[in-house]
């Protein structure tokens with residue numbers, strides 16, 4: 001049987017029909033259009049699911065289940081305990097979807113879904129212990145041990161973005177200071193580039209050209225574009241960024257010693273600037289320098305499909 005996977009985001013709801021071979025055979029995306037009620041979000045999820053089914057040219061009868069990856073903490077009853085972005089507050093999302101879609105529904109945190117997708121159909125294939133790290137607005141994580149997703153007692157395990165790597169560092173919305181995602185997310189990279197440019201305006205940098213002299217225009221792509229051109233400031237910003245990233249990754253390796261860690265999110269595609277130096281820095285820091293077996297670090301391969309495939313697989 002085929003399954004529907006949903007990647008529920010604050011901007012878009014992405015749906016896909018996943019076939020028995022874990023490949024996506026039909027997709028659809030509709031705007032989330034926040035703010036709106038949980039009931040209205042559930043309606044939109046079902047609308048996106050039906051569109052994906054239609055685009056896959058199959059009937060709903062061929063669908064066994066629907067899985068949804070959502071931001072926030074999801075407990076084992078399919079209740080989203082909270083998600084500030086979507087306004088969920090102890091929202092019974094599983095029930096809302098089953099009442100509407102009339103198929104078994106499974107709900108899980110979105111980063112956990114992405115980890116599951118990469119583990120089964122992407123870069124983590126053939127591993128048993130695997131961690132997926134996603135660099136975006138924040139830093140998401142999903143931890144798979146012995147082939148099973150680590151959820152914790154409340155479904156909130158794997159929030160690696162909120163491990164502190166710099167006490168008294170930058171304040172985080174979670175209430176603490178110096179969380180990993182304040183230093184190693186794409187958003188953090190952009191802030192670091194802006195800081196590097198503006199602390200000394202005399203700095204000569206290609207980036208000034210790309211941003212038309214306005215630091216507000218800076219984005220991750222521009223930093224890497226300048227680095228490709230050999231821009232010293234951009235290279236230094238990326239170098240510092242990778243150092244922060246390595247601190248969190250080494251913590252994960254020292255605790256879990258997984259077979260593989262994949263790095264996802266748009267900037268993970270910048271292999272020579274991110275993955276390669278990250279591996280070097282991790283090798284210099286990890287506890288198990290002398291072990292014959294070492295955790296491998298590589299870029300995620302499924303991109304945005306990981307969340308959809310992982311969500312669909314929840315029903316297996």
Ligand SMILES: [Zn+2]
Nearest residue numbers: 162172174179
């Ligand atoms: Zn935090």
